[in-house]
Amino acid sequence: MKRTYALLTVACAGWLLLATTTHSTRNQYGLITGTPEIKSINALTFGPDGVLFIGDGKSATVFAIDTKDASAIDKAAQVDIKNIDEKIAALLGTEAKNITIQDIAVNPTSKKVYCAIQHSDGTPVLLKIEGDKITPVSLKEVAFSTLALTNAPAEDAKDRRGESLRIASISDMGYADGKLLISGLSNQEFGSTFRSIPFPFTKTQDQASLEIYHAAHAKYETMAPIKTFTTTEIKGKKYLLASYTCTPLVLFPLDELKAGSHVKGRTVAEMGSGNSPLDIVTLKKGNDSFLIMANSNRPVFKVRHKNLEAYQGALTTPVEENFATAGVDFVSLPLTNVIQLDKLDDSRMILLQRRSNGSLDLWTSNDRYL
Amino acid sequence: MIGIYNNRYQVVIRLYALYSLIFFIASLLIECHSAKEKEITIRWQNRRAIGISIPKGFIDTIDADSLEKQLSVRLTNQKTAIAGQYQLGDGTVIFEPLIPFTRGLRYVVWLNDKRLGEVSIPALDSNDRPALLGIYPSQDSLPENLLKIYLHFSRPMRERQSQKYVTLLKNNNDTLSGVFLDLQPELWNPDRTILTLWLDPGRIKRDLQPNKRLGAPLQTHNRYKLVVTASWPDEQGATLEKDVTKSFVAIQRDSLSPNPKKWTLLEPKSGSLQSLDVSFSESLDYSLLTETLSVIREDGANVPGRWQSGEEEKLIRFKPNNVWQSGRYKLRIESRLEDLAGNNVNRLFDRDITRKDQRATSESFTELLFKVR
Numbered sequence: 001m002k003r004t005y006a007l008l009t010v011a012c013a014g015w016l017l018l019a020t021t022t023h024s025t026r027n028q029y030g031l032i033t034g035t036p037e038i039k040s041i042n043a044l045t046f047g048p049d050g051v052l053f054i055g056d057g058k059s060a061t062v063f064a065i066d067t068k069d070a071s072a073i074d075k076a077a078q079v080d081i082k083n084i085d086e087k088i089a090a091l092l093g094t095e096a097k098n099i100t101i102q103d104i105a106v107n108p109t110s111k112k113v114y115c116a117i118q119h120s121d122g123t124p125v126l127l128k129i130e131g132d133k134i135t136p137v138s139l140k141e142v143a144f145s146t147l148a149l150t151n152a153p154a155e156d157a158k159d160r161r162g163e164s165l166r167i168a169s170i171s172d173m174g175y176a177d178g179k180l181l182i183s184g185l186s187n188q189e190f191g192s193t194f195r196s197i198p199f200p201f202t203k204t205q206d207q208a209s210l211e212i213y214h215a216a217h218a219k220y221e222t223m224a225p226i227k228t229f230t231t232t233e234i235k236g237k238k239y240l241l242a243s244y245t246c247t248p249l250v251l252f253p254l255d256e257l258k259a260g261s262h263v264k265g266r267t268v269a270e271m272g273s274g275n276s277p278l279d280i281v282t283l284k285k286g287n288d289s290f291l292i293m294a295n296s297n298r299p300v301f302k303v304r305h306k307n308l309e310a311y312q313g314a315l316t317t318p319v320e321e322n323f324a325t326a327g328v329d330f331v332s333l334p335l336t337n338v339i340q341l342d343k344l345d346d347s348r349m350i351l352l353q354r355r356s357n358g359s360l361d362l363w364t365s366n367d368r369y370l
Numbered sequence: 371m372i373g374i375y376n377n378r379y380q381v382v383i384r385l386y387a388l389y390s391l392i393f394f395i396a397s398l399l400i401e402c403h404s405a406k407e408k409e410i411t412i413r414w415q416n417r418r419a420i421g422i423s424i425p426k427g428f429i430d431t432i433d434a435d436s437l438e439k440q441l442s443v444r445l446t447n448q449k450t451a452i453a454g455q456y457q458l459g460d461g462t463v464i465f466e467p468l469i470p471f472t473r474g475l476r477y478v479v480w481l482n483d484k485r486l487g488e489v490s491i492p493a494l495d496s497n498d499r500p501a502l503l504g505i506y507p508s509q510d511s512l513p514e515n516l517l518k519i520y521l522h523f524s525r526p527m528r529e530r531q532s533q534k535y536v537t538l539l540k541n542n543n544d545t546l547s548g549v550f551l552d553l554q555p556e557l558w559n560p561d562r563t564i565l566t567l568w569l570d571p572g573r574i575k576r577d578l579q580p581n582k583r584l585g586a587p588l589q590t591h592n593r594y595k596l597v598v599t600a601s602w603p604d605e606q607g608a609t610l611e612k613d614v615t616k617s618f619v620a621i622q623r624d625s626l627s628p629n630p631k632k633w634t635l636l637e638p639k640s641g642s643l644q645s646l647d648v649s650f651s652e653s654l655d656y657s658l659l660t661e662t663l664s665v666i667r668e669d670g671a672n673v674p675g676r677w678q679s680g681e682e683e684k685l686i687r688f689k690p691n692n693v694w695q696s697g698r699y700k701l702r703i704e705s706r707l708e709d710l711a712g713n714n715v716n717r718l719f720d721r722d723i724t725r726k727d728q729r730a731t732s733e734s735f736t737e738l739l740f741k742v743r
Contacts, residue, residue, distance in 0.1 A: 039560075042555055057555070058560050059560075087450070090445060090448045090450040090452075091450050091452065091453050092452065092453060092467065092468055092469050093443070093444075093445055093452035093453075093454075093467050093469070093471060093472070093475075093477065094445075094469065094471075094472040094475070095472065095475070098472060098607075099469075100529070100530055102555065118529070119469040119470075120528045120529075120603070120605050120606075120607070121418065121469070121470060121526070121605040121606065122526065122529075122562060122605065123468070123469045123470070125468050125469060135453075136453045136468055168557045168558065168559070168560075168566075169555050169556075169557055185553070185557060186557075187557035187558065187559060187564075187566040187657070188566070188655070188657050188658050188661075188706075188708075189658070189706055189708065189712075189714075190517060190518075190568065190571060190712055190719070224571065227553075245551055245553065245568075245571060245572075248578065270578065270580075276551065276552045276553065276554075278554075296552045296554070297548075297552065
């Protein structure tokens with residue numbers, strides 16, 4: 001009898017816990033159940049409690065989706081899939097040439113890998129990777145919320161400051177300190193459409209759209225789009241470390257990024273010509289932190305965080321070096337043709353790499369690269 | 371008598387044979403017809419094979435709940451079941467994959483280990499091809515700090531292909547590398563018919579490393595040829611009919627913002643549907659031109675109509691939907707309108723902040739007045 005009572009109590013407690021968890025999740029982040037109309041997936045990033053942000057450039061909208069994948073694990077499993085494009089193509093019933101892997105993101109809680117695919121006709125597909133198992137993630141009847149990245153100028157648009165560009169594509173997204181950071185690209189104007197949006201999304205849009213400039217040698221100033229970015233801490237202060245489409249790596253203090261402000265960053269490095277930055281992550285080994293950066297036309301770069309902290313100048317004179325880079329010291333890792341990377345845990349990352357034999361592999365790095 | 375009887379007997383036999391033949395042919399026809407009904411058929415939407423219908427007769431023995439477990443659709447050479455959704459329809463089971471079936475490929479339907487049938491998705495007709503409608507700017511003399519090139523296709527194209535299919539030749543000889551910014555994802559308009567290509571801004575912007583080391587992508591007085599290769603596939607895999615080229619010569623750097631005060635307006639007549647012609651002294655950005663201008667009546671209302679650029683984007687025509695009423699009008703120009711070098715009405719693309727004459731302004735728009743008489 002006692003056992004029955006005990007069981008009943010446990011069951012009730014479990015049910016209550018489950019009920020309150022679901023309830024609080026919906027309340028906490030304001031998500032409602034339905035089928036989001038996602039037209040494209042340019043970028044993925046995770047927020048709190050398994051909330052996945054999907055950047056849809058085609059409809060200039062960001063979606064926050066509850067993946068219900070929020071159980072924490074101690075040690076992340078390795079991911080190692082050879083010819084991942086062919087495996088995904090078979091799962092989707094087509095050939096590898098007809099699909100592209102748009103972005104990969106690791107759920108920081110469950111350590112599962114999420115992957116955005118685009119079919120040649122533009123249809124987006126979201127996949128989840130666990131070990132060597134690839135499964136589609138249904139986006140029907142999920143808890144979600146949306147935020148349109150509006151283009152409209154302010155009502156009293158006498159001043160163009162703070163007015164944003166028309167977005168054609170989302171180049172990167174990140175989540176830090178309760179805010180979703182988005183860099184968008186316009187297909188008409190070469191400018192920055194960087195935004196900082198508090199999450200949960202609110203009805204009244206509080207989109208800090210920023211004009212971010214960088215200056216070449218304190219003389220020529222341009223407003224340019226950010227290709228990829230990360231947030232980092234230098235001497236207790238939070239910074240946005242952004243890499244531009246025209247190659248400079250620029251630091252901005254996060255607290256200066258306010259809507260309508262004209263922010264000028266400090267260029268800490270240039271990454272060489274003909275190169276476009278793809279992804280930046282921060283990894284740790286012991287007490288040392290490293291920035292790891294994948295590039296379109298260069299090997300993966302590594303920069304010791306201490307060097308970044310120590311480098312207090314802005315890049316003022318071009319430095320002639322082998323790799324045509326300047327500013328903070330970079331080390332080129334023996335990793336070429338890395339198309340995507342994301343942080344798996346403190347010391348490991350997952351990489352999507354085109355190997356020299358032509359195979360496109362998703363694999364997990366160990367800390368020997370640090 | 372016997373002869374008559376024999377004759378009649380023979381006729382009856384012949385009639386029987388004829389009836390049997392008719393019955394046989396009819397049954398055959400019915401059989402063929404029902405065989406057709408038993409085929410797996412393709413479901414189309416906008417010329418895309420979005421699903422297949424499997425007749426229920428194939429799978430009578432399984433219940434609706436276990437469709438997904440027992441049925442699978444695979445590529446002929448693959449063991450992986452294609453991800454998608456099974457639904458019970460009227461007399462059929464419908465399977466819709468996450469992405470449409472690919473033209474030219476064959477798919478097999480399996481019930482556990484039993485092969486139920488095969489469907490082949492027909493390839494596109496060889497004449498069914500996309501076309502490159504235009505390359506912009508359409509002028510054949512372009513400033514050496516040209517920032518953008520637009521490719522306008524007749525139908526949605528496959529993305530991430532420009533690095534493979536677009537090349538720039540210098541003086542009809544050298545293929546230039548690293549001229550265009552390798553941007554992934556590429557910048558397409560929402561229906562993926564217009565692609566924006568940026569000439570590497572790191573090389574255009576003065577004093578940046580790429581500019582110092584490699585110089586600007588284009589140099590004054592040189593001749594260039596942009597080649598778009600025919601093998602560029604559209605979203606369904608059909609390719610362009612032939613290579614498309616555009617030849618141009620690079621002229622001196624454009625270091626001036628567009629100045630609406632220097633534009634000329636050809637005023638339309640009252641009561642007419644004449645166009646309002648706006649001429650600039652230079653070519654302006656193809657894509658921004660049709661989006662950044664508006665005509666406003668004295669009372670502040672927008673005049674509905676259509677914009678069309680022409681004459682190498684040195685002119686734009688506004689055709690009103692309704693006849694012009696006499697009165698004063700404003701042509702509003704959004705400041706984000708750019709010239710070919712990315713200089714907009716407010717600021718230069720690459721501004722020397724030490725020069726006072728290159729200060730950026732911050733108005734959202736400027737206006738030109740005109741009258742309709």
